[in-house]
Amino acid sequence: MTSLFDEMRIGTLTARNRIVRSATAESLATPAGCLTPELLGLYGQLAWGGVGIIITGYMYVTHDGKPSEGALGLYDDAFLHHYRCLTDLAHENGACIVAQLVYGGSKSKLADDDTRRLAPADDPVEDGVSNTSILGASAIAHPRTGLVPTEASTEDLHALAQAFGQAALRARACGFDGVEVHVAHGYLLSQFLSRRFNVREDEYGQTLEGRARLPLECVRAVRAAVGLEWPVLVKLNACDDWDDPAGTRGGLGEDESAQVAAWLVAAGANCVDVSGDWHAASKDAPAGEPYFAGFGAWLARELDVPIIVTGGWRDPRTIESHLASDGIAGVGMSRPLICEPDLPRRWKSGDVAPSPCTGCGICQKQIGVPCALRE
Ligand SMILES: Cc1cc2nc3c(=O)[nH]c(=O)nc-3n(C[C@H](O)[C@H](O)[C@H](O)COP(=O)(O)O)c2cc1C
Numbered sequence: 339m340t341s342l343f344d345e346m347r348i349g350t351l352t353a354r355n356r357i358v359r360s361a362t363a364e365s366l367a368t369p370a371g372c373l374t375p376e377l378l379g380l381y382g383q384l385a386w387g388g389v390g391i392i393i394t395g396y397m398y399v400t401h402d403g404k405p406s407e408g409a410l411g412l413y414d415d416a417f418l419h420h421y422r423c424l425t426d427l428a429h430e431n432g433a434c435i436v437a438q439l440v441y442g443g444s445k446s447k448l449a450d451d452d453t454r455r456l457a458p459a460d461d462p463v464e465d466g467v468s469n470t471s472i473l474g475a476s477a478i479a480h481p482r483t484g485l486v487p488t489e490a491s492t493e494d495l496h497a498l499a500q501a502f503g504q505a506a507l508r509a510r511a512c513g514f515d516g517v518e519v520h521v522a523h524g525y526l527l528s529q530f531l532s533r534r535f536n537v538r539e540d541e542y543g544q545t546l547e548g549r550a551r552l553p554l555e556c557v558r559a560v561r562a563a564v565g566l567e568w569p570v571l572v573k574l575n576a577c578d579d580w581d582d583p584a585g586t587r588g589g590l591g592e593d594e595s596a597q598v599a600a601w602l603v604a605a606g607a608n609c610v611d612v613s614g615d616w617h618a619a620s621k622d623a624p625a626g627e628p629y630f631a632g633f634g635a636w637l638a639r640e641l642d643v644p645i646i647v648t649g650g651w652r653d654p655r656t657i658e659s660h661l662a663s664d665g666i667a668g669v670g671m672s673r674p675l676i677c678e679p680d681l682p683r684r685w686k687s688g689d690v691a692p693s694p695c696t697g698c699g700i701c702q703k704q705i706g707v708p709c710a711l712r713e
Contacts, residue, residue, distance in 0.1 A: 348609045349569040351515045353390030360648040360670030361438040363395035365705040371411020385431035387680030396440035399505040405442030412505040425513030436516040437509040443526030444480040444487040475536035503559035516569025522613045527553045534588040554605045561606025572607040576614040576633035611646040638665035653692035677709045
């Protein structure tokens, strides 16, 4: 029977337990995307706190793919040795560390004077009229940001896949134990999968196969860059709407997502990290825990790679019971580890009280991931 504190293997990586700090953007990097002492402090606490794998906050793979202020960068060779102090810090404290790779797209949070804007922020928004140079599947306005991206050309998409590969190579050179390609939460790669954002009429749209083409090319480029076995995780939405798992309102349904997961594995991913919706930590998330366990168990039956299920875990007894019954390899947690970076250490010591995190959302609204319960 698998237990929370058993080791977990993903390709060449062996983690000390089954607890994964899921990617959490702390918004503390410099404007160019570099590390700061505050970030090193947070990652040091997490590594000391006993987590098995730390997945970094999203790291942008091209300059124009920056998803928000304070995000970490991996977009050129200037980063080749930049993260060595971070990966050393994790390893010295017994944790593995994986770099999450992203291209933000129209979900990105832009300052009013961001040079990627092609029109003032308060101009009217219209589908088909791009108001930003950020790449998108189609020039469709994002309902939350009002950004209308520029439809990516085939050449843009080939270059983007190569950028993911190059970023993965840099991550490996920096001592990371793997990368996670971000195909979730409404950023560019997950937008490609969605009928709502992808109405392209070329080979990158139309059918599920077409809509999956870009994420698959990115994973193939990453795998080709890093070689066999090195851990390449993908974070994938179970579906795009909490109350519409069939995806009938135009997003991505669970059947489709399961098919995409199988293709991503065939393209070279050796772990799937299950998440969902436009923002898995949103206050709209369904009550109770853990909201993607059913889909994760399904993937674990269907696919021959470790499955991590992220979102909503708070109680170690619940985690133990899902690890024992669902065939999943591990669980991803974000907010509980913001609240208590040493939660795994506490649970291991025998204090198995659940995380007190209430999902209040303070950590998402302010830079530096403050916690209402921690100060
Ligand atoms: C402050 C904050 C930042 C986040 N940043 C990222 C991110 O960079 N990449 C990502 O894939 N998910 C990000 N997430 C989502 C988490 O990884 C996770 O999927 C979600 O919070 C649900 O897990 P939880 O219930 O354990 O918090 C973030 C969540 C929070 C609260």
